[in-house]
Every structure is written in structure tokens, then in C-alpha cells.
Amino acid sequence: MISPLVNSRLRIPQPQPPQPPMSISLEFTRALRVGGEIVSGEVVLHFPQVHEDKLEEVHVNLRGQVEASVSTEFENDRPRRQRIKVVEQNISVWTKGSSYPSPDSQTLRLPFEFQLPDEVLPSCEYSAEGKYAHVWYLVEVVGVGQGVLQGIHRIERPFSVVPPDRPGNATRDALLAGWLGEWNTIRHSGKIRRGLWGGYADATIELQLPSINSFPLFVKIPFELKVTTVTKEMKYEEAEETSTDRLFPSPPIHPKEVEFVLRRHVHLNAQGWKDAGTDTVSAIGGMGKDTENQKLVEVQVGNKQWAPSQKNKRTGSWRQETTMRSFLLLKWNPSFETPIFSMDHILRIKVSFPGMGNNLEKDIPICIKSGMNTQDGYQSTSSFSGPPPQLDLPPTYWSAIEGSNQEKSDTSQSRKVVPTSSKS
DSSP: OOOHHHHHHOOOOOOOOOOOOOSEEEEOOOOOEETTOEEEEEEEEETTHHHHTTEEEEEEEEEEEEEEEEOOSSTTSOOEEEEEEEEEEEEEEEETTSOOOOTTOSEEEEEEEEEOOSSOOOOEEEEETTEEEEEEEEEEEEEEESSSOOOOEEEEEEEOEEOOOHHHHHHHHHHHTOOOSOEEEEEEEEEEOSSSSSOOEEEEEEEEEEOOSSBOSSSOEEEEEEEEEEOOSEEHHHHHHSSSSOOSSOOOOSGGGEEEEEEEEEEEEETTEEEEEEEEEEEOTTOTTOGGGGGGOEEEEOOOEEEEOSSOTTEEEEEEEEEEEEEEOOOSOOOEEOSSEEEEEEEEEEEEOSSTTOEEEEEEEEOBOOOOOGGGSTTTOOSOOSSOOOOOOOHHHHHHHHHHHHOOOTTEEEEEOOOSSOOO
């Protein structure tokens, strides 16, 4: 027999009361959509719970908005917010007495569909100290009941959207087939030395990318990175005396020695209060911290070559070269511009050598577009292998929708917004 003292210390789980059945459910996939695409799903009504909840009407809303929030320099001031609706469509799918389930069923399925406008903004979120912005989309189901408490049932299902990009679609097809077009070469050189004194060495980075106007999503974009170094003038024997085959400066021989990242510039304007920010989106190309794709990088390390000096035949320089080949695979929101929230992108490549300030760093502005047509959406895609593509969005993108719905602001604007300009 268990004593009362022992029994009081036992944590016996108490049975939970059964949850009442839901009168409304929503069947809708959270797939990536393209502007101009049909967005469809089904609302399912569960009887007799519909009668118990005294539902009078059920309607479905398609909503999308862009929001910017900027904190002022005064601690006691509330952040300034501004919102603009991107899309808002509403349809009624059921009213009391309009339709009922078949005699052998207790559920009534109500299909719905909306058409996204062609001119949409890409789903995204940006957050930094003192500023926040996002573009989001959702399908919302509202069941309206009798009495004062209306809208007693609400279901929200966020999803992601990208604008259509018909010119970029041809570029994407050409990349899928294996790029045979022209290449764009970006070069950057600098002089470095090991310490405060002594002769200077030369280092050059040369990046080759397909010569394209915009970079499409979800397709491999090949690139070639060549790093060349030329030592300061020295005697031939000095190379034999070093304890390593890697003379200073030596080019990288592993992808982790190269920093290659995608960065974004953000501009916010909330009620005239402006702010901006820049941050790193991700390491890319299998370089640096992109450990997942490092094994996909092809590395070719050349033999060092001796080049005698024209002035003194007893001295010369050693030339070394490493070539790395890989690809970019972009899965982040395209570049865009609106009156309150804009974003553009750059590629940053950086190679560091031993010594203070011995870095070669180059920023390359790029325009990211979807490269997708409406027919490339989830419902009818044929050119994507594996699971349907999806934007890489932070978890807070999905939770931010709920917070924005609950908070009302006089700065909201009930007008439709389209990009003020197209970045190219």
C-alpha cells in the first residue's frame, strides 16, 4: 500500500478533456506561388458542429502586404510603422442553408480559388536592431457566427510568392541545359607583404560568371574562381630553404580558405523616417562556411613557376595559381523596390593572406529574379527535379504574420502597391 506522503509526491498525469471537434478546416498547401498563378484550396465544414457553433457564413480571404517599421532615436517613441496592401481578395464560399453534406457524409467540401496579380512582391523578412520589414501572403478562412461574437472561427495559412520573370525564364533554361553563352570576368588585384618592411608581392582574384542580366532562383549557376600570387623578388635558392612548399603569398588550396557570401542591402522608409542596413544572407558556392557543398567544389592547384627578373638574372619571382570551380544555387527572395521597403543584393568574395590587412575583397552587385513563369508553379512544374522549390525564409516570417494581424495601426494604407522600378 502506498502511503499518503509518497502518493502526494507522485505526478500522475491527469486525463485531458477531449477537445471539441472543429467546425471548419482548411486544406491548402504552403507551396511557392508565382505572380499570376491560380491559388486554390478547399474549406471543409464538419457537421453537426457547424450547427452547434451557429455558423451563418464562411468566407475566404487572400491577403498580402508589405510593412516597414523603424525605431526613432528617442527611447520613449514608439516605432514608426507603415503598411501597404499588395493584394486583398474576398469570396464567400458558404451561407447557412445554401448547401449541406450528402446523406452518407458529415463533411461538406467547398473549393475556392484566387488569381494572384502579375505585379507582386517577393515574400521576405528583414530584422535588425531598431528596424523590421516584411512582405507576406496568406489565405484566411473566417466563419461568422450569430450574435455579438462574430468571426469566432479563423484559420490562417501563410505561403510564399515570387514575381514572374519571363525574360529570366529563358536564362534559367539555358543554365539547366549547361551554360554555353558568354562569361563575365571580374578581376581584383593588390600588393601585400608579410610584415612592415620588405618587398611587396602581388595577388589577384579572377571570378568568371555567366554574362546574364539577372540571376535566377533554384538553378545551378556555374562559376570559376582563379587566385594567382607572385612573390616578391628573391633568389631561386630561397624557395629551397623554406620549410614549406607554400611560399608567401600562396593561393588557397581548400574552399574553406575563401569567403564567398551573398549579402543584401535594405532601405526602409516608414512615415518619412528612413533607415538602412546590410547583412549576410548565407555562404554560397561551397566556399568558407558553406560546408554542405564544399565537396562539390573542384580544386586545381598548379605547380609553382619561376620567372627570372629582367634586371638581375640571379633573382626572380615565383608564380602560383589555384583554380576552383563550383556553382551558385540561389534560394532567397529576389531583389525588389517599393516606396517603404527595398532590397538589392551583392556577392562578396574575400581571400585572406597571412599578415595584417592582407586581404583581397571584392563586392559584385547582382540582380536576383525568380526566373520562373506562372506555369513553373507547384501545380504544373516539370522542370524541377525532386521536391517543389521553396524560398529560404526564417521561421519568424511565418510567426510575424499573426502579430501583424493582431496589431492595428492608423498608418496602414488600403491601396495596392507594385514595384516602383525593376532592377536589372
